[in-house]
Structure formats: structure tokens, C-alpha cells
Amino acid sequence: MKSILKIAALFVVAIPLSLSLKAQRGEVKMYLNYNYSLPLGSFKNDIVSKNSPRGFTGDILYSFNKKFALGGAVGFQDYYEKYPRATYKLPSGEDISAVISNSVQTIPVMVKGLYAPLGDKFSWVQPYVSLGAGINMVSFKQYLGEFGSSNTNVSFAAQAGAGIQVPFGRLSNSGLQLGAVYNYVPYTKNGYNNLNNLGVQLGVHFPLR
């Protein structure tokens, strides 16, 4: 987990530094979001069925013009569920009764593009769509009672999102955003399929100067 944190911190620093040169020609904005995540499909059915209120995302995007921006995105989400005690049959023939706890942390690091179709015209509500692709660092811990095993993997990640932006004022480059993002996260370890999820986001954006 510590190594994942270090890598994520590096990305947080490296992506805006790489964009800072271009900032002289356009505008670099930071988007900070609280993220509420809903596991979907086999993630929900096999690993964690509970929604996660513990997450955030941070994007730093370079605006080529008022409609289109491109940059880097990182995030963090913590999923956890404790299942009631149950008895499981192991392949070796044993029966084991345990409270199983699944704990999953994801740290996506992506290249992300954002398109706001009304960018040229002022509007208090600016819709946008976004696309992203990159990697997802996944830490998966499973505990039988207090006895746990841990796996850390890096997998592909892609996302598509949509939402609205509301500026703080007519002349302001800062504002609020509310949106949803579908995260596609293949995860084929331990017989599982994916960690796909839907994120609902609320946050602020502001120019970096």
C-alpha cells in the first residue's frame, strides 16, 4: 500500500509539472471531487456490495479552448464489507466458519479529456462529457476472521463521465461541478472478473496560477 501511495503522489506532482509549460498559452485548472462509488456487476455480487462514501478524485486539465481540456486524473476509493459468519467448504475438504471481510482500495491514474459543448457561450449550467484511460492500482485484502491475505495489482482502467459545471460568477473561471462517471476496471485475480463501478461526484474547479 505504501508503494502505491508513493506512485500516486509522484503522479500528482508529475502531471501538473508537465502541463505547467503549456499553461503560459492556455489555462490549467484543477478539479477536486468528493466521490461516492457504487460497485456494479460481479464487483457488487462477489466482492463488495456496499456503496463506498470514502473517495475523492483530483484532475489537472489544460484547456486548449473553452470547449476542450486534456490532462491527468488521479483518485482514491476505499471499499469495505464485512459479511455475516458463514461456513465455507474448502477444496481440500475442510469446513471453515468465518466472518469474511473484503477490503479494496483503488487508485486510478489516467489521462483524461473533457468536452463542454457550450464552452463559448456563458451559461450558469455548463454540461460536459469526459473520457479517461490509464491504470488502476488495486489493493485487495481478504480476511477470514482476523486472518488476512493481501494482493496488490495494477490493471487497465477506462472511464466515461458526464455532468454539469456551475461557475461562481459571470467572469469566474472557478466553479462547482456535479457529475457521474462509469469506471471500467478489469480485475481477473482470484477468480474475480472486474471492479467496475459508478462514481457520483461533487466538487470544485479553479485555475492553477
Place this chain on the structure above:
Amino acid sequence: MRRILSLLLVATGSAAVITGCQKDPLNNLTPEESRIYITNRDSTVDFNSYTTFSVADSVAVVDNGKASKELTSVDQAYIDAAKKYMQQAGYTLVSKNQTPDVGINITRIYQTSSGVISYPDYWGGYGGYWDPYYWGYGGYGYGFPYYSYGVYSITEGALSIDMLDLKNAASHGNKIDLVWNGLVRGSGIFNQSTADSQVKALFDQSSYLKKN
């Protein structure tokens, strides 16, 4: 420079938030939830063929590989619970001098030094913890036909309840076979107030022990 510093602050803050908003699964467990109960049996054995049983009158304490016999109030609670749930399963309690069909040994296993003891190590030293002479079978050996389940590393402590086939020891080449094992691991074991519920859990998940 100011930008780099502010970005470093963001990175540090992000790491702090990541650590802070993560749920710790271990802190969210009660002692009861922390425990796991593992049972296994010799699947070739028909438990209906056994009628009588006896439980060893003390508990073997295996501490970092060295064994002694003890009978504390906690040990007595486990012995009483084993008798209770064997009788509820339909077996008749007899003294060890009445040639019981099966014998029950209870062992507390501790590992306090560095490193771990593996469960196969426990089986490997079994003759040293439990002399077959106790059951009236001096000179006999032990047989463990299903080693596959003993792959656990014991890092703190474990309670093991072992059911031995005394009835067929002579016909099995002077070998006392282990026919059922229950293992409890986790927090709060070796506890008088929860001994009964721990043993009950082992029997509850071993429905094949119930006599028809």
C-alpha cells in the same frame, strides 16, 4: 518553486487523506468475529459405527513445541463442552478404562517466540504430546490420513480438538487414526466463558458426526 511546494503539499495531503479515510477491517471485528473454526474428517469413516467415547482428563499445552499437561478451569470448560456436544450428537460417555470407541484429545497450542509453527508440525509431534499409552494402546502409533488440511501457520494460539479411532486401532496395524479434527483460531480463545460456544461451533458445522 512556490508551485512545486504547493503541489508537494497537495500530494502529501492526498496521501494523508487516503490513509485517513480507509476503513481498517481488523478494528471492525469483535473477538467472536475474529475467530475462525476449521473442521475436517476422514471421509472414509462412518461415524455411525462408533457408539462410545471418552475425553482425556487434562489438556495438552504445546508451547513452542514443548508439551505439558494441565487442567485449569478453562481446560475443564473445554472438556465439559466436548462431552456435552458428543453426547448431544448421540454418543455414550464412558471412562477410558471401558475401551471407548473413540478418544477425544484437547490441545492448547501456543507460539510466543518469533517465527511460526505450522499445523503439520503439530501432527508431527503428536506422539510426544499424547502418549497412546494413556488410552491403553502403549506402543501404538498415530495415523493422520488427511494431512491436506493442516497447512495453517499458527502465529499466536490455537485450540485443537482431535477425535481418535480407538475401536479399529488394532485392526489398522496398531495405528490410532485421527478421524475428526476441530481447530479454533483467533482472539479470545482459551476463555472459560466462551469455551462452550467455541466447541458448539465446531460440532454445528460437522453435521456428519450426528448419529442416526
